[in-house]
Amino acid sequence: MHALETVDVDFRYPNGTHALQGVNIKIKTGSKIAILGPNGAGKSTLLYLFNATFKPTSGTVFLNGDSMHYDSSSLRSIRQKVGIVFQNSDEQLFAPTVKQDVSFGPLNLRLSVEEVEKRVSKSLNMVGISGFENLPPHNLSTGEKKKVAIAGVLAMEPEIMIFDEPLSGLDPRGQAELTELLDQLNADEKTIIVTTHRMDFAAEWADEIWILKNGQVIKKGEPNEIFSDMSLIHGANLQVPMPIQTHNELYLRGFANKQVPLSVLELVESVIEFSGEDEYNNYYALAKDDFAPHDECFIGFENGALVAFPEDFKNCFARFRCTEQVREGKQIPIDLSNIPEGKVWIVRTPSSLEGGAEIMLVTVVRGLIDSKKPHRIGAMGTVAKSIVKNTGLNYDFGGEVVNSAVSASRRGLSTMIFATGKMADLAAKRIAYLNQRMGEEICFQMVDEEL
């Protein structure tokens, strides 16, 4: 089943610009799609066609298999099903307060006031905005405005959500949060379509990539397919993501295997797999305590020097077992073949918080952390993040959580991931996928505690 399909779509602007020429696109229901292309390729125009804001000059757009009609009742149903979040939030937010802005869409669907109230608070919760309900939009930061704009579309409960340049203008943390929100929406079975100029994001996030140029589709495919085609990428004024660039260099010089890595994690695995783990040069850290054989040893950088502590510390990046007696102040040899197993636990949290439930959860979460003693804590989704924060802890991984956890586990550190609702399944699937891609088994476990 295709959520959206265009057949031979042409679009001309009134001023004569031929923005789209014979575009045929099929978008699978429930997938994550990135549309890439140079400025002026017709990406935004295409988005407007998906939402029936524009009517194709010729050709047809299909929504869930039915061709789009452009009378007012069809338009209402199309716009309920397909929501667009615009690039500039200031051009989307118009109401005097955040709450009023979010209520605009659902009220246009002629829903009852109670239902609208419910949807408004649900969507604001989902995007992680609270306490701003009665503020005017200009009192918010760019990232917060973006979230409110998303909540405004989310409140209409669309099946398909379209984001025009969702990451532009956000700080790195905001970008990580937004990427995660996109995953969370996708976990709730929404089809997500984004346009972006961020290649690393597209490579890691998308299921499928479509490349537009001069109003035409020049290629579609999975990220590794797309990004291994250098001439195509450069021809479309795009750029190869950093991990793939680095991989190419290493591969051509004989230091990596051929598989195209879509993230830093995969790049590192590719190099390690190629060179073999025994090939590590032994290196040394400064012992900050006395160590006996079989003692746990945590290493990391402190003021630029590699140091070893008997306990976990802030900048620690790996854990291994000592092989010999070392006194404090001496150099301790790091034997990377002696890395103990780092586990990953995935804990599912509820997908929304009813009043009061949070206090109970805090004890359960504390209990879990005390019993499993993870070295690192990850949180996926707004609810999980707020639960972890309420426990009085800080999460170490708030973005790219699964990759970070798997990376950490390869360095002997175990991670407990708290994941909101269906994101837990997503995390499990992702680890299974990484295991398969890397040909390694990371031990992970779903914790089925009643949260």
Next chain:
Amino acid sequence: MQFLEQFTLKNKLNGVSGKLKTLFAVLTLLVCSFSTTFIVPLLVFCIMLAFTVVVAGIPPRFYAKLMLAPAGFGLVSFVLMLFFFGKEPFFSIHAGGLTLTATKDGFDMALISVGRMLGSVSCLLFLALTTPMADIFTVLKKLKLPDVFIDLSMLIYRFIVVMVEEALRMEYAQKMRLGYSDVKGSFRALSLLAGNLFVRSWDSADKMLTAMNSRGYDGIIHVLDDESPIPRLHLLGLAGFELVLVSLNLILPR
């Protein structure tokens, strides 16, 4: 950028119904401007001042700054009315061969008009400093003003800020390239800024309409309003307060 608005969002009267605050300010304003004695407006001034500065916690310095312009205007009017209106002589000032005669009825008139003016301004400042715009729009809607009027005011309210921000950004960009270095250049830069701002506003209005359409806009802006009623007790208190003001007007000599 300091807008008066920042205070409406963070003051100690935030918990009080916006409808009540609007009613309080507007009714008191009406009573004040129809007062026949100067005592009621002065009383109103003191009460509003207390509510705004003491109860709502608006910084006194900021309030004084806002009051400065109307107060200065009031002083000038007072002097003018005292000396140039009315017939009954009150007292005279002799200065350098000139004689200025103040009049009794001029004095009364000056007292009442300046009193009314100060009272009314304090009512409006109370409203402007403690009541968020969204609440005022709700009241306007309740008063059954035309949708077009309310929709337009809402959009203007939101986009004034967007436009000011845009204009400031452009001004910085111009200044960075020495846009306002002399008089002629200033005129040129300002005209460019104004023209550009117009085009951009047009453009962003267009984009906003697209965004609104994509959320099912049908010609009227529907948004959730604060439907919570004004507590009975507050309403009674307000009615009592206004009654006292009106009866003071009737009792006190004109």
